[in-house]
Amino acid sequence: MAAQNQKIITKNTMQELSKVQSSFADETKKEALEIFKAMPIPKEREEDWRYTEIEKLKLESFEPFESKTGIIATKLSDDLIEKGIILTDINKAFEKYPEIAQKYFFKNVKTDKDKFVALNAAHFSNGVFLYVPKNIELDEPIRVNFHFGEKNSIVHNIIIVESNSKIDFIEEYSNNEISHEQLNCCVTEVYANQNSKLNFYHINNWTKNVYNFTNIVGAIERDAAINWVSGCFGGKLNRIKIDTLFNGQGSQANNLGIFLGRGKEHIDFTTNMHHNTPNTTNEVLVDGILKDESSSVYRGLIRIPKEGQKTYSYLENHILKLGDKTLANSIPSLKIDANDVKASHGATVGQIDEEHLFYLMSRGLSREEAERLIVEGFFEPIIQKIPMEELREKIREMVRG
Amino acid sequence: MTDSLIIKDLHVSVEGQKILNGVDLVVRKGEICALMGPNGSGKSTLAYTLMGHPKYTVDKGEAWYKEQNILDLKPDERAKLGLFLSFQYPQEIPGVSVSNFLRTAYNSVKPNQVSVPDFVRLLKEKMKLLKIDDSFSRRYLNEGFSGGEKKRAEILQLAVLQPEMAILDETDSGLDIDSLKTVAHGVNTLLNPNFGALIITHYQRILNYITPDSVHVMVKGRVVKSGGKELAHQLEAKGYDEIIKEAEISI
Numbered sequence A: 001m002a003a004q005n006q007k008i009i010t011k012n013t014m015q016e017l018s019k020v021q022s023s024f025a026d027e028t029k030k031e032a033l034e035i036f037k038a039m040p041i042p043k044e045r046e047e048d049w050r051y052t053e054i055e056k057l058k059l060e061s062f063e064p065f066e067s068k069t070g071i072i073a074t075k076l077s078d079d080l081i082e083k084g085i086i087l088t089d090i091n092k093a094f095e096k097y098p099e100i101a102q103k104y105f106f107k108n109v110k111t112d113k114d115k116f117v118a119l120n121a122a123h124f125s126n127g128v129f130l131y132v133p134k135n136i137e138l139d140e141p142i143r144v145n146f147h148f149g150e151k152n153s154i155v156h157n158i159i160i161v162e163s164n165s166k167i168d169f170i171e172e173y174s175n176n177e178i179s180h181e182q183l184n185c186c187v188t189e190v191y192a193n194q195n196s197k198l199n200f201y202h203i204n205n206w207t208k209n210v211y212n213f214t215n216i217v218g219a220i221e222r223d224a225a226i227n228w229v230s231g232c233f234g235g236k237l238n239r240i241k242i243d244t245l246f247n248g249q250g251s252q253a254n255n256l257g258i259f260l261g262r263g264k265e266h267i268d269f270t271t272n273m274h275h276n277t278p279n280t281t282n283e284v285l286v287d288g289i290l291k292d293e294s295s296s297v298y299r300g301l302i303r304i305p306k307e308g309q310k311t312y313s314y315l316e317n318h319i320l321k322l323g324d325k326t327l328a329n330s331i332p333s334l335k336i337d338a339n340d341v342k343a344s345h346g347a348t349v350g351q352i353d354e355e356h357l358f359y360l361m362s363r364g365l366s367r368e369e370a371e372r373l374i375v376e377g378f379f380e381p382i383i384q385k386i387p388m389e390e391l392r393e394k395i396r397e398m399v400r401g
Numbered sequence B: 001m002t003d004s005l006i007i008k009d010l011h012v013s014v015e016g017q018k019i020l021n022g023v024d025l026v027v028r029k030g031e032i033c034a035l036m037g038p039n040g041s042g043k044s045t046l047a048y049t050l051m052g053h054p055k056y057t058v059d060k061g062e063a064w065y066k067e068q069n070i071l072d073l074k075p076d077e078r079a080k081l082g083l084f085l086s087f088q089y090p091q092e093i094p095g096v097s098v099s100n101f102l103r104t105a106y107n108s109v110k111p112n113q114v115s116v117p118d119f120v121r122l123l124k125e126k127m128k129l130l131k132i133d134d135s136f137s138r139r140y141l142n143e144g145f146s147g148g149e150k151k152r153a154e155i156l157q158l159a160v161l162q163p164e165m166a167i168l169d170e171t172d173s174g175l176d177i178d179s180l181k182t183v184a185h186g187v188n189t190l191l192n193p194n195f196g197a198l199i200i201t202h203y204q205r206i207l208n209y210i211t212p213d214s215v216h217v218m219v220k221g222r223v224v225k226s227g228g229k230e231l232a233h234q235l236e237a238k239g240y241d242e243i244i245k246e247a248e249i250s251i
């Protein structure tokens, strides 16, 4: 089934999602608030926070957390609405589609495991709810732009792709240049049901005073697939954590992550793959470049419990450090309890090759130009794996700065 | 004379080890000089030093080109003056396409920027000249190229950038006979009264196609013998040992 061809991107063809308060989530919020208050700020010695120091972060200084976030999303054509696709504000979804919303809301995400998930559950003020019914194949991506202005933002999104449907979803996050510190905290729940396919693109581009905590949890059912592509740019602390749950046989995931650190930015990138059923396939590739005095930590877990026989899971991480003042940490790990699996991980952290620089400079390129080509070239193999040309070009542009 | 490359009493060391021990050599514009010599005698060291490789320390001596002691210049500044080095072992640069790289290089060394279509035309023409398949322009620079393809790609760069003073470090090594002819033909099309070249080689073969004006022999970091093109024939016939012995006697 094909979607009507929609010309998207420009603002006038997109709709502003309005914020409507509902009582549905109030119970969850109330419970989460208690959990949030009781939880201490994470310490660097905790496994999930190693090499990221936020003990001094005064969360209360960001209060009040609630503020309306500017969200602009694809305007669905009448045809798509008729087919049952829902794209709306999450509060509105609680009100208008309580059955679907209740079924999925916090289905896989635990509020008591992560301070910022608890924060999100207690204080989210809006977010996107996307529901794609069975047997729908969209030719055009669904786009959502979150523009966080100058205030803190706590958003909660739910994306559900029902059986045999196939969509591309693009979410972009940005904010204004601001002089004070800003807190952004997002949780996105993703559900790819049987035999569905979701290409999920996440691009964030923060200004330098932003603390960003993004948690994405995707559940993949039988024979379904999620291709994650994330590009992380900017922010004082830019943390993204993607958990993939392989919940059905034959489920597949690809996880491409790209980040670029500049100035004093710290990037904290986690991919956790949980192979809970047999015959699942996964490839993770996270590539990052650190410039100036930026730092990063990448944590990549492949977890295969006893049930996960015949898993194929592969993880790779490459970091290119420009200059001695950058700091890269890479912690790939395998936790395997099944005996018939193929799994491996590899990580490299390297400096720019002086022989490469000399070769390029000998042809007349200045050191800066040579570095620029090498940086762009470093990302080119991973960019080539992105399934959509528009996004390939977008990431190239972001890398160029 | 000012557009000649003049090397005077050049002493160079690498990681504390002396490699060049007083090289004197002149490559005049419009002329082809061949530099030969046994393995490890310092030919590539000379080439790298002239291009400004940061690993090579100049202990003593000068190298003049266009009224400047080029040893004080950065590699890119030397390229902008008109120098070019065809590498014995070209680097593989992942993710950087041949055409993107060469266009950036072209715009760096030429006074006027070239438009993309004009550049594509120029690149196509030179690739045809060197019998390089069109697909190479999109490939990553030298990545996965065979030994011979790398050498051909070096000469493609030479042909596109059209420098005035080229050092070809064993460009002929690893080329089959047809490739050698193609590459030599490519170099010959560049010959003009303003172009000079230093051709480093072990074999007389390439000199059958590119006729040298002079031949020099380097041994243990010094040029020990110079002569006309017949010297290359002698070397091939007698080997270095005899020439070295003769040279030692004459020193």
Ligand SMILES: Nc1ncnc2c1ncn2[C@@H]1O[C@H](COP(=O)(O)OP(=O)(O)OP(=O)(O)O)[C@@H](O)[C@H]1O
Residues within 6 Å of the ligand: B014, B015, B017, B019, B037, B038, B039, B040, B041, B042, B043, B044, B045, B046, B055, B088
């Ligand atoms: N980085 C280095 N560290 C130590 N020694 C080096 C280094 N680079 C070159 N050398 C030494 O310097 C000497 C000269 O090397 P060079 O590459 O200049 O020789 P060449 O004449 O070009 O030889 P070939 O004909 O084999 O290419 C050799 O003994 C080599 O081992």
Ligand SMILES: [Mg+2]
Residues within 6 Å of the ligand: B043, B044, B045, B088, B169, B170
């Ligand atoms: Mg050599």
